[in-house]
Amino acid sequence: MKTNLTKAVLMATGILLGGSAFAQNTDSGNAQYVPPFSPSSSFRTWSIGVNAGILSSYTPFAGYNADYHRGDIKLGYGAYIKDQLSHSWGIQADFLRGEVAGHQADFGSLGAFKTKLSWAGDIVGNFTFANISWRNQQNGIQLYGIGGVGYEQYQATSTLANGSTVLAAKDKSFYFPVGAGIKFQLSQGVNLDLGYTVHFSNADNVDGYAANGNNDKYGYAHAGLEFALGAKSKPQMAAHNPVASMRHEYVVAEQNLQSEVDAQKAQNAQLRSDLDATKASLAATNANLAKFTADEDGDGVPDFFDKCPGTPAGVKVDGSGCPLPVAPPAKVIITEEDRRIVREAIKNLEFDFGKATIRAHSYPTLERVARLLIDKNFSLKLAGHTDNVGSDDANMRLSKDRAESVKSFLVSKGANPSRIEATGYGETQPIASNKTAKGRQMNRRVEFTLF
Template structure:
């Protein structure tokens, strides 16, 4: 029986090693692969990080460490089953909560006083719950887009609750139910069956922090039992997102590079097409130059576009070849006290919504009078916006500029010449009152007018 158990464990380990070396890779392609593509350095919301698993397998007191120093000499195989829920934190690291239940049994083939005459046992594994770290080993791959097999290692800690029934020369003795700390250490690999569905093959050894797991207390060595299982893992979340545990971030980096390369090539091709069109247009233009260079009256406008032919020599003309109007002498207009009063009223009544560049309605009447003054006398106007010291320098500078521009825009809609209005923003510089009080800050939130 001992040799049979050893063969089974050897076959299981051989399967794990071979599975880990296969890696069943998806072959590379010269085309850009956009399936399961996620922009590099994206956060966890771009993936399915949570998953659940269900499994069943064999429980036995025998493990890859053998049965030396164990109370049992002839382990029996029993059925066990369980499940887990996992949060994949990094492509190669996750935290999972595990649950396991079933039965563990064996026989004592050599009688001695230490074993107290017990010949066999069966331990009911009421529950085994633990929190374990899961290390995925082969999802980051520099040679292939994706690995179809992901080997993994697990290690954790938890609580196992159990009760043992031992056979003492034909008499069954039930031990009291108890619970102890245990340490599960395991390895295995997962095979991708479909998007978000994985076949889970694993093996773990569970070290119990007690010697009464098999109902027989002898020696100084704690008991242990192993669990080989097969199960299915299902990723939770949107099917449009890849599972983080099986995602290869290197493939996304490669896809990003190829996409950039393709975009650049498209831009180069488009520019080549534009250059060819420009060369064709230039050739056609050169062929027609002789027809477009005749200027009969010498005014600088070719006959083809000259709407006023035979202009007398020395006459200044516009782009259509017609004489320019005689420029009238500038008439000086002076700023009167009444004009300054109009400006003062506009400044006094100007208010904006808090933290915005929206002019309040009661300011429009004074601004309308200012616009009429600018239209009638052709004055130039400079607008200087200021804020208090609340907020960042960049935000205040932006807000002061937007408020000055808002006044300029409104005056232009009322007929003022926008080219004669200069709008600047100076943020929280040049305060005219203290910024330590609300009243002072209100005074500093202003737009100054300078008319000339």
């Protein structure tokens, strides 16, 4: 028995090691990617499996069968269909056939037994313990465990110590399968399935002998293939790694953000380069503009075009910056009529006694003089004189005031004040004797001189 178990273990180990050679399709670059929080329709959830292996009454739980102390290795085979409800949980329907055998009973006349499992079917929950890898989108290896309830039909044949056999009637009972296993993903749709399940029967006669009130149990070690159903473009849900998908989203988002940052940096660098080029161009333009707008002598013609630099301030220049020819002053022609108008104004000019107030009857002739100054742009000199009555200072002030009074009247009528000069001479320039009243009258005067 130990030899047979050793061979079975070596065979399973060989399959395990061989299967690991095919479990290298975990590279995230080759995995079928599904974004996080995608619906179950994005995956292949249904699968079927076939397997074959060894059935033995020996189990890790309490050793051999309670009625027989040695277990024989027999062939078993089965199949299942599974629906993966989530990444870690699925529901599975199993079918199993085969034989369970044992020998060496220490009581009565029993020597060995062999039980034919006509069929055994169960519904189990399949829990995936580990399908998370931080490096891969899908995992090449999945650890799982199962547990549930089933129903089986069996018929036992007992061999007595004298070599005769006893065939028991067919019987049925519930059982509770508990097991674990490991799957290796050979391709996107095919897994190598290695597992071990213990069937805890709800009966004590599976081995053909009911004694001691202890229910029988047996183990099934199998190797098989699982085939995922559905579109080949979809990954298996049980093999898919949701954590790696979330990490992938984070990495992609980080890469996209970094790309955007790099693009923005490049754009900013280009903008800075363009701005520097624009500044350089603007500086060159300003330099050229300064060359064309500088006017050192202030004559209104830029130095670049000024053919006569250094023109004195106030001198009128032409477009080349050279002084314009000075036109000779227009010749002033004073007609006899002009002189007559002035003579009449002088003749009619009277002031209040001892004052500079012009009497009203003198206004009309003075207005004609103002009009003459405006129309012909003449210049006029007003000279005020007095007789010798009174002090010299008083006479000087009075003569000046009377000349200024005439100027103010002419300016009020529109004459140009810059062309009228008013001067007082007092009693210094008599034109007649001051010893007579007539002479003194002649000396009290304001002379008009056109030019």
